[in-house]
Ligand SMILES: [Zn+2]
């Protein structure tokens with residue numbers, strides 16, 4: 489039976505029942521995590537939060553009292569400001585691979601809720617009009633069946649009371665697998681990789697959401713498309729942020 493034929497109330501009740509029979513798993517240790525915790529308290533306590541100062545532009549950790557990271561000092565970004573909550577360490581690398589490649593869709597919700605909890609003050613400051621998950625290429629969407637960025641963005645939209653515009657952007661061309669490319673190649677690969685999607689809304693400001701911020705290439709390409717389409721303020725939030733500085737010019 490197709491799930492869209494099942495009445496919504498029944499589906500929700502079914503979801504609760506499923507939660508009891510097959511409890512959702514903690515995205516860190518993969519053990520059952522009982523409500524109200526989606527990340528079990530022990531794992532939460534050892535999440536790689538960033539304890540140092542952050543770059544005022546991209547949120548990467550910076551040494552001492554530096555206001556901007558090396559990357560943002562040498563390069564103009566297309567977004568206004570953004571932040572990734574956790575360091576992309578071994579633990580988070582594993583969590584993200586379960587979310588992206590091993591079908592653990594519910595990890596997106598747990599991580600989105602965590603992100604919302606720690607960034608409510610930023611959301612209140614930025615006051616974005618809409619939340620836009622960075623889209624996947626349609627081919628990837630077919631094999632993966634869900635976009636992890638949208639799974640993370642949904643609880644943020646709910647927590648902040650801001651509408652989500654899921655199809656405001658779309659991928660415009662086939663891109664190579666990013667994993668094997670260096671930073672400069674990533675930029676070339678992504679240039680023009682986004683275009684306004686069918687759900688484009690002429691919002692004043694947009695909050696982009698993705699799983700990881702590394703070189704900023706994806707965020708810049710998405711932001712550039714939004715800028716060219718007339719969006720004046722662009723912010724981003726990601727669950728993880730790479731600590732290294734990979735872009736050199
Ligand atoms: Zn756990």
Ligand SMILES: [Zn+2]
Pocket residue numbers: 543544545546547548556557558559560561
């Ligand atoms: Zn920076």
